[in-house]
Amino acid sequence: MVHGDCFFMLVLFLPLACLLEEASAENYLIDCGSPGNTTVGNRVFLADSYASKYLSTSQNILGNTSVNTNLQLYQTARIFNGTAKYTLPISQKGRYFLRLYFFPFVYRAYNLRTASFTVSALPYVLLSGFTPQGSPTMKEYSVNVTSKNLVITFAPAQNSLAFLNALEVVLVPDMLIQDDAKLINPSGNFNGLTSRALGTVARVNMGGPTVSYENDTLWRTWVPDDSYLENKNSGVAVQNIAAVRYAKSSLATRDDAPPPVYGTCRRLNSEDNPSANFNVTWDFTVDPGFQYLVRFHFCDIVSTALNQLYFNVFVDSGIVLPACDLSTMTGGFLATPIYFDSVTPSISSNKIRISVGPVDVNQNYPLAILNGLEIMKMSDSKNSLDGPGVVLPSSKTSSKTEVGVLIGATGGGVSLLVLAVLLLIFCTRRRKKLTQGHSKTWIPLSLTRGTSHTMGSKYSNGTVTSVASNLGYRIPFAAVQEATNYFDESWVIGIGGFGKVYKGVLGDGTKVAVKRGNPRSQQGFAEFRTEIEMLSQFRHRHLVSLIGYCDENNEMILIYEYMENGTLKSHLYGSGLPSLSWKQRLDICIGAARGLHYLHTGYAKPVIHRDVKSANILLDENLMAKVADFGLSKTGPELDQTHVSTAVKGSFGYLDPEYFRRQQLTEKSDVYSFGVVLFEVLCARPVIDPTLPRDMVNLAEWAMKWQKKGQLEQIIDPNLQGNIKPQSLRKFGETAEKCLADFGVDRPSMGDVLWNLEYALQLQETTIPDDPDERSANMIGDIPSQVSNFRANDASVSLIQDETTHVDDLSGVSMSKTWETM
Ligand SMILES: *[C@@H]1O[C@H](CO)[C@@H](O)[C@H](O)[C@H]1NC(C)=O
Ligand SMILES: *[C@@H]1O[C@H](CO)[C@@H](O)[C@H](O)[C@H]1NC(C)=O
Ligand SMILES: *[C@@H]1O[C@H](CO)[C@@H](O)[C@H](O)[C@H]1NC(C)=O
Ligand SMILES: *[C@@H]1O[C@H](CO)[C@@H](O)[C@H](O)[C@H]1NC(C)=O
Ligand SMILES: *[C@@H]1O[C@H](CO)[C@@H](O)[C@H](O)[C@H]1NC(C)=O
Ligand SMILES: *[C@@H]1O[C@H](CO)[C@@H](O)[C@H](O)[C@H]1NC(C)=O
DSSP, X not given: OHHHHHHHHHHHHHHHHHHHHHOOOSOEEEETTOSSOEEETTEXXXXXXXXXXXXXXXXXXXXXXXXXXXXXXXXXXXXXXXXEEEEEEOSSOEEEEEEEEEOOOEETTEEGGGOOEEEEETTEEEEEEEOOOSSOEEEEEEEEEOSSEEEEEEEEOTTOOEEESEEEEEEOOTTSSOSEEEETTTTEEEEOGGGSOEEEEEEEETTSOOBOGGGSTTOOOBEESGXXXXXXXXXXXXXXXXXXXXXXXXXXXXXXXXXXHHTEEEEEOOTTOTTOOOOEEEEEEOOTTOOEEEEEEEOOOSXXXXXXXXXXXXXXXXXXXXXXXXXXXXXXXXXXXXXXXXXXXXXXXXXXXXXXXXXXXXXXXXXXEEOEEEEEEEOOTTSBSSSOOOOOOOHHHHHHHHHHHHHHHHTTOHHHHHHHHHHHHHHHHHHHHHHHHHOOOOOOOOSSOSOOOOOOGGGSSSOXXXXXXXXXXXXXXXXXXHHTTTTOGGGEEEEOSSEEEEEEEOTTSOEEEEEEEOTTOHHHHHHHHHHHHHHHHOOOTTBOOEEEEEOGGGOOEEEEEOOTTXXXXXXXXXXXXXXXXXXXXXXXXXXXXXXXXXXXXXXXXXXXXXXXOGGGEEEOTTOOEEEOOOTTOBSOHHHHHTSSOOOOOSOTTTOOHHHHHHOOOOHHHHHHHHHHHHHHHHHOSOSBOTTSOHHHHBHHHHHHHHHHHTOGGGGSOGGGTTTSOHHHHHHHHHHHHHHTOSSGGGSOOHHHHHHHHHHHHHHHHSOOOSOHHHHHTTOTTSOOXXXXXXXXXXXXXXXHHHHHHHHHHTTTSOHHHHHHTO
């Protein structure tokens, strides 16, 4: 028996082993049935004879036609009267485009117009009972190949034929299809795209001409949108291809769509009608019973300034992007390509309707755009993209493949084995990284849950006075009026999205800041509640304390401790205040980092600030930093979903690009924003400055450019020139750089950031004789022993000390009760 098996392996699979050793191709282009190579554009489709080694079939029937299609690839075909298989060795696992070319013609006794067959790319069924109609057609799929071979099977129905004119298998960049998207109706996150096969239904260039495969890095063709438009008068075509500028990091790349796609759009036809209140709508015919991946491509080539364009995006009746604001999503750039993925529920009709429309007729000029759209059918739970499949892998086929590799590896292909092992290690690490990013579970905070605790002895006699007792102190409106001299306009110390901030003095002489919300905004009320709730639970010396609130007469008033020195931002630029020293700046960054670290870790579930910026870092009379403005804070997606809108919030220039793309909120979004603050502190300039030359507009990009060149000192605040020790600057720059990593998983935690900033401070204050290179290696994530020593020497900056202080801060708060709520 054993002997028999070995014989079986050697005789049957040695050829396969040789094949595997030789194989290194990532792409296969085959002109089936063709006697010679065929050049299309700059690509060569191989003559059929070069591909026959991949093919297992009982019969070689090569057909040709004199019907001139003007398309070379369709002139010949391979005809199958029984099941046939292409086994294509895959050297690099990942997603591949499969393009199948069909043109049914009559060749001798074979009438291809009557062909009916099933095509599968194991384990996916691509086509079932398929009969190609009249004209040349190309079917495009993409599948994630996770084994060593891609096996494409053609199985004719009984007494029928199968055929293929050409075959294209092309590796897709890993980033093209990411794992998650926004799920529509009910809204939520969809995970698991990488394991789905996709079939292209439509790929459209809105408001522009056909973009041929020659102008697309992945040989895709984009068709004009006219034939899909429901009402041709609803939208106008706009073109400005020269304006398109891809962002250096994140967002969309040329692989996502080429400039001719992003540089044209269909814009709501509101020119003659400033009160236009209609959508631009496109209809697409689809197969019912499947989910679809709908990818929207945007690039704001219509606005003349930031924040002019707000619009809604719909798939059928579901809203995908409410009040979509492209300038915020792109981090403050016009004409910057970006795309957005959404997944539909299983479609019950044979139509998908896509609309874009104005947000609010009364507030903004009605405008809406769409530059490009892709609709891709997703394989169902049976791995099918069509009806049921008939071809199943025989168990023998898969064992053959394994054996082939083993023989290949021992037969001199050791390098192949090494490669496989490396690949495996790489893949495992990557997967691990990804799951780390997703493994957080969240619980929502609830306004009715929780204990009543007091707000701290400093401001009260320690009793709870409010009806909504866990929300802190309710202060009578009359007292607020008195404290602010009846909302004296000359007492205004700040104006924000929420409303005005007044300084004030309470009856007992306590100086306070009084934030009075604009009562008309509903969203404001949600944020008002959030902030009370957050601030009531979080007491920390580096978080601004809430003293009380007032909700009488529909007022939304929050009363905070007064921060004598205002915002960090005002000390950096624009207000003429004296420049801060490097040590002061580091102390402030360290303080703010502590506050955020506490938000992320101090409660049972991480709390994400969502609007970290220099204007939300306040300074007390001793320039001690406190993080303020919790209006946007979230504990996670659950809370998010109870809100009407899941629109991306935050501030320009600080917004984590990954948050927009993946709609996944993690602490790492705060880390990103904090990284921007670090550069702001170093360079003392606004994070977005549209008056500067284009490459300087966005501070994060600009600073990263110099940091990567190792010349950060070129762009620092002139007031700091010569006053920062090179090692301290280097540590600081590295820390900021890591915060700005494209992917959240690659960013340090706030705790790591804190350690590194403390270390940068040590480097500034201590003379360190040895090589700074050694020392600064691997600081993120792993603390060299030298640092621990520093920390022991200077307890005042240690984290442990901080925790103790935090407990002090809670004087008057019953710790046991606080913990009971968790
Ligand atoms: C066809 O292309 C292959 C691969 O590029 C090449 O090796 C072969 O010589 C070409 N054959 C002809 C007839 O040009
Ligand atoms: C098909 O190919 C054969 C052999 O190359 C050729 O003789 C014949 O003319 C071709 N037929 C058509 C219809 O093009
Ligand atoms: C395919 O066609 C050949 C003749 O060209 C015939 O010998 C063979 O039996 C056919 N196979 C099937 C499965 O019909
Ligand atoms: C392919 O699937 C594997 C396993 O599900 C996954 O780890 C990998 O990231 C996927 N690759 C792509 C390019 O989608
Ligand atoms: C497509 O590319 C060709 C050259 O490869 C160029 O001449 C043409 O203008 C491009 N078309 C568009 C729409 O950019
Ligand atoms: C736009 O389309 C959506 C979805 O079909 C619909 O709910 C909305 O009312 C439309 N807006 C206008 C202004 O017609």
